[in-house]
Amino acid sequence: MAEPVLLRNVGVPDSHKIEVYMQRGGYQALRKALKEFQPAALVDLVKRSGLRGRGGAGFPAGVKWSFLPKGVYPRYLVCNADEGEPGTFKDRVLIEHDPHGLIEGIIISCYACEVNTAFIYIRGEYEFGARRLEQAVQEAYARGFLGKNILGSGFNLDLIVHRGAGAYICGEETGMLTSLEGDRGHPKLKPPFPASEGLYRKPTVINNVETLFNVPFIVERGAEWYTSMGTEKSPGLKLFCISGHVNKPGVYELPLATPLRTLIYDYAGGPLEGKPIKAIIPGGSSTPMITPEHLDVPLDYESLAAIGTMLGSGAVVVIGEGTCIVRTVERLAEFYRHESCGKCIPCREGTDWLYKILHRIEHGGGREEDLPLMLDICNNIGGKSFCPLGDAALGPVRSSIAHFREEYLQHIREKRCPFQD
Amino acid sequence: MLSDKAKSEIQQLKARYPHPNSALLPALALAQKEHGWLSPEVLEEVAEVMGLSPAQVGSVASFYTMFNRRPVGKYLVQVCTNVACSLLGAEHIVEHLKRKLGINVGETTPDGLFTLLEVECLGSCGTAPVMQVNDTYYENLTAEKIDQILAELRRR
Ligand SMILES: Cc1cc2nc3c(=O)[nH]c(=O)nc-3n(C[C@H](O)[C@H](O)[C@H](O)COP(=O)(O)O)c2cc1C
Ligand code: SF4
Ligand code: FES
Numbered sequence: 001m002a003e004p005v006l007l008r009n010v011g012v013p014d015s016h017k018i019e020v021y022m023q024r025g026g027y028q029a030l031r032k033a034l035k036e037f038q039p040a041a042l043v044d045l046v047k048r049s050g051l052r053g054r055g056g057a058g059f060p061a062g063v064k065w066s067f068l069p070k071g072v073y074p075r076y077l078v079c080n081a082d083e084g085e086p087g088t089f090k091d092r093v094l095i096e097h098d099p100h101g102l103i104e105g106i107i108i109s110c111y112a113c114e115v116n117t118a119f120i121y122i123r124g125e126y127e128f129g130a131r132r133l134e135q136a137v138q139e140a141y142a143r144g145f146l147g148k149n150i151l152g153s154g155f156n157l158d159l160i161v162h163r164g165a166g167a168y169i170c171g172e173e174t175g176m177l178t179s180l181e182g183d184r185g186h187p188k189l190k191p192p193f194p195a196s197e198g199l200y201r202k203p204t205v206i207n208n209v210e211t212l213f214n215v216p217f218i219v220e221r222g223a224e225w226y227t228s229m230g231t232e233k234s235p236g237l238k239l240f241c242i243s244g245h246v247n248k249p250g251v252y253e254l255p256l257a258t259p260l261r262t263l264i265y266d267y268a269g270g271p272l273e274g275k276p277i278k279a280i281i282p283g284g285s286s287t288p289m290i291t292p293e294h295l296d297v298p299l300d301y302e303s304l305a306a307i308g309t310m311l312g313s314g315a316v317v318v319i320g321e322g323t324c325i326v327r328t329v330e331r332l333a334e335f336y337r338h339e340s341c342g343k344c345i346p347c348r349e350g351t352d353w354l355y356k357i358l359h360r361i362e363h364g365g366g367r368e369e370d371l372p373l374m375l376d377i378c379n380n381i382g383g384k385s386f387c388p389l390g391d392a393a394l395g396p397v398r399s400s401i402a403h404f405r406e407e408y409l410q411h412i413r414e415k416r417c418p419f420q421d
Numbered sequence: 422m423l424s425d426k427a428k429s430e431i432q433q434l435k436a437r438y439p440h441p442n443s444a445l446l447p448a449l450a451l452a453q454k455e456h457g458w459l460s461p462e463v464l465e466e467v468a469e470v471m472g473l474s475p476a477q478v479g480s481v482a483s484f485y486t487m488f489n490r491r492p493v494g495k496y497l498v499q500v501c502t503n504v505a506c507s508l509l510g511a512e513h514i515v516e517h518l519k520r521k522l523g524i525n526v527g528e529t530t531p532d533g534l535f536t537l538l539e540v541e542c543l544g545s546c547g548t549a550p551v552m553q554v555n556d557t558y559y560e561n562l563t564a565e566k567i568d569q570i571l572a573e574l575r576r577r
Contacts (some may be wrong), residue, residue: 074439086503086542117439122449124487125543127556160437165446165485168541182442184484200440243505243546250547285504285542317504317546331507335541341484 005217006210006237007253008088010097012285016132020141021100027145033108033154037219042112046215048223050235055080055171055208056284058234058301061215065113067195075203077115078180079106081122081129081166082171086285086335087315090239091209091249093251095122095129098213099136102161105212107145108219110157113205117158121176124165127272131359133161168339172387173206175341186343187387210239230256234300238314245272245320257298264295264318279403283312285332286392288399289319309399324419325404326411329396330358336393347390350381354397366412371401423466427455429547431470445461445471449482458489485538494536494575498522499553502539505546514550517564521571534575 009015009024021027033042047062068075079102083091094102102120110118122130137159140146156299169175172184176327177199179185197205213252214236216228227235234256240263245250247269254263260282264270271277279289282299286311290297296301319328333355340351354377357370378394385391401408410418430451434444442502445467452467453459459467459482468478482488498518502511515537519525522535529536545551548560559570 083544084542087505087546088542089544089546092544122487123544125553128558162443163447163450165450166487179446180443181440182445182481184481241547243549244508249505249549281504316545317508319508323508328504328507331502332504335503338541377443 004190004253006094006213006239007251009101012081016099016136018100018136018143021070024370026100027104027143029219030145031151032106033111033219034151034155037112039112039114042108042219043222046112046218047287049218049226050223050233051211051214051218051226052234052236052301053082053208054210054214054238054314056085056310057327058061058198058311061207061211064195064207065109065205068113068205069196072196072203073114074117075113075205076113076199076204077106077113077118078108078173078176078199079118079120079205080171080173080176080206080208081120081126082112082168082176083123083209084168084339085313086173086332087281088284088411089243090251090314092126092129093239094209094213095126096132098250098344099129099132101216102133102209102213103136103140103145105215106159107140107150107157108215109205109207109212111153111155115205116156118160118340119180119199120159120161122161122163122172123170124163126163130161130163137161167341167377168335169341169387169389172389175387176206177204184341186341187389189224189386231298231300231302233302234311238311238313240299240316242268242316244318245277245323246270246318247272254299257300257303259296259298260316261295263299263316268318271318271320273320275322277318278321278323279319279325279400281315281317281319281396283310284315285317285335286310286395288310288395289403290399291403309395322419324362324417325400325407326358326362327417327419329400330355330362332396333358333393336389337341339387340393344386346362346381347387348382350377350385350390351393353377354393356395361408361411362417364411364415364417366408366415368412370412371405371408375401391399423452423463423470427451428466428470432468434562435471436547441471442473445473445478445481446485448477457495480534492529493535495540496535496554498535499538499540499543501541501543501545501549501551501553503542503546505542506549506551509549511550513564514552514562514567517567518552521567535571567573 002399004229014020051061052058170179174188194204252267337351337355342348381390431448435441465475468475550562
C-alpha cells in the first residue's frame with residue numbers, strides 16, 4: 001500500500017497543532033504559491049491537474065474558479081464542511097486530524113481566486129472539529145498565515161469558522177449560502193450560479209473540504225503528479241469512507257479507478273463474519289445501489305456512471321446477506337422526508353409518500369400496486385424538483401426495486417417482513 | 422434571561438461578519454448554550470440584540486433541528502439510526518436506552534437528566550453504532566458500553 005498523501009498526518013501525535021504541521025512540511029506550499037505564482041497561474045495549475053469537486057458532483061475545481069466574473073469584488077470563498085450525506089465521514093477526519101492542511105488549502109485557493117474573506121461552514125454536530133478549526137485558525141493568524149499582508153506578499157485574508165445547526169439541505173450550495181446569510185437554509189434557483197452571484201450577492205467560490213485539501217499538494221508536486229494517478233477524466237487521489245458490513249470500516253486514500261473489490265477486501269478487511277455481500281451503496285446514500293456482480297468496477301466518476309450509479313462523496317456502504325433491503329430503503333426514505341426543506345411540492349409530498357408506502361410494505365400492509373405507484377412517484381419527483389435533493393431521494397428506491405423486486409413482492413405476498421423472526 | 426455577557430458576545434459576532442445577519446445562527450447557538458433551549462422569551466431577546474423581528478428569528482430557529490424549542494434534559498442523548506448504524510444494530514441501541522432510561526424516544530426522564538432522540542447520520546459511520554450526548558460522540562456502542570456511559574453521566 002502506497003505512502004498516504006492526504007492522510008499523511010492522521011495518526012501522528014498532536015497533528016492538529018501548528019508546530020507539528022510545520023515540522024512535517026506544512027505551509028511550504030503556501031510560501032511557494034505566494035512567491036512563484038500569480039493568481040491566474042494557480043487557477044491554471046488546478047485546471048491542468050484535473051482536480052474535480054469531492055463534495056459529490058465532481059465538477060472540475062479550476063474550471064469553476066475561472067467562472068468568477070472579471071473585476072467584480074469583493075469575492076468570497078465558502079468551504080463546504082456540512083458533510084451530511086449518510087455514509088460520509090471523510091471531511092471530519094481531515095478537520096479533526098489535519099485542520100491546518102485544510103486551512104492551507106483555503107488560503108492558497110483564496111489567493112488564486114482573489115478572495116479576502118473566507119468561511120468554513122461546518123455542520124453543527126461537529127463541535128469537536130469546529131473547536132479544532134477555531135484553534136488552528138488562531139494559530140495561523142498568530143504566525144502571519146492569515147490576516148493582513150500574508151508572508152509579506154500583500155495578500156490579505158480573513159477566515160471565519162461558521163457552525164450550522166442541523167439541516168442536510170445546508171450542504172447544497174445555495175441552501176448553504178442562505179443559511180450563512182442568517183436565514184432558513186432554502187435552496188435558490190440557478191442561474192445565477194454562486195460564482196457570479198453568491199454570498200451577499202457577490203461572486204462566491206464553494207468547494208468541499210477534500211477538494212480544497214488537495215490544492216497544497218498540487219502546488220508542491222505539480223499538475224503532472226496529479227494526472228499520473230487515476231484516469232484521464234478522473235485523475236488523482238480520493239478518500240473513500242467505507243462502512244456497514246466490513247471488518248475494518250474507515251477512511252482510506254486510493255487513486256481514483258481503484259477497483260471496488262480492492263477497497264473492500266484489501267483495505268476494509270472483507271465482509272463482516274465472511275457473510276456474502278448482498279448490495280453496495282457506492283457513493284453516499286443517494287447513489288443507486290449495486291449488486292456484487294459489479295465488484296470489479298473501477299472507482300471513478302465515469303466507470304460508476306457507466307453502470308448506472310455515481311461516485312458521489314466516495315461513501316461506500318456494504319450491505320451483507322441477511323439484511324432486509326426494504327427496511328434499509330425505508331430508513332433512507334425517512335431521511336429524505338425529514339430533510340426535504342419543504343419549499344417545493346414534488347419533493348415535499350413525494351418524499352412523504354415514498355416513506356409511507358415503504359413503511360407499510362415493511363410492516364405487512366403492502367399492496368401489489370405499490371411498486372408501480374412508487375416508480376410513478378419517482379417520475380414525478382425526478383427532474384421536477386427545485387433542487388437536487390428531490391432527485392437524491394430516488395436513487396435508493398429505484399435501484400432497490402430494480403435489483404430486489406422479488407424481495408418487495410415477498411413482503412407484499414406474505415404480509416410481513418421475511419427477515420423478522 | 423439572556424445574560425449581559427451573551428448580549429455583548431452577540432454584538433461581537435455581528436461585527437465579525439461582512440453582514441450582521443450572518444451572526445444569527447451563532448447567536449441562537451450561544452443563547453441555547455446558556456439556557457438549554459430557546460423559549461419564546463429568549464428568541465425575542467435574541468431578535469432584539471440582532472435587530473431582527475421576532476417572527477424572523479422564530480422562523481429561522483424552527484428550521485434547524487439542533488435548536489431546541491422545548492426544554493430538554495441535562496443530557497441530550499441522540500442516537501444515529503441512519504443506514505450504517507442501522508446495519509450494525511442501532512435499533513438495539515435505542516431499545517436498550519429506552520429500557521434503561523424508562524422513556525420513549527422524544528421523552529425526558531422525570532428527574533430531568535436525560536432526553537432521548539433518534540437522529541440522522543452523525544458522520545461517524547466507520548465507528549457505528551454511534552450516539553452523541555450533548556457535544557460528545559460515543560462510538561462503537563454496545564449495551565455494556567451504554568450502561569457505563571449512563572452510570573458515569575449520572576455520577577457527574
Ligand atoms: C442535498 C445536497 C446536499 C449536499 N451536501 C453536501 C455536503 O454535505 N458537502 C459537500 O461538500 N457538498 C454537498 N453537496 C454538493 C454542494 O452543493 C456543492 O456541489 C459542493 O459543495 C461543491 O464543492 P465541490 O465542487 O468541491 O465538490 C450537496 C448537494 C446537495 C444537492
Ligand atoms: S427539492 Fe426538496 S429540498 Fe430541494 S427545494 Fe424542493 S423541497 Fe426543498
Ligand atoms: S449512519 Fe450513523 S453515523 Fe453515519
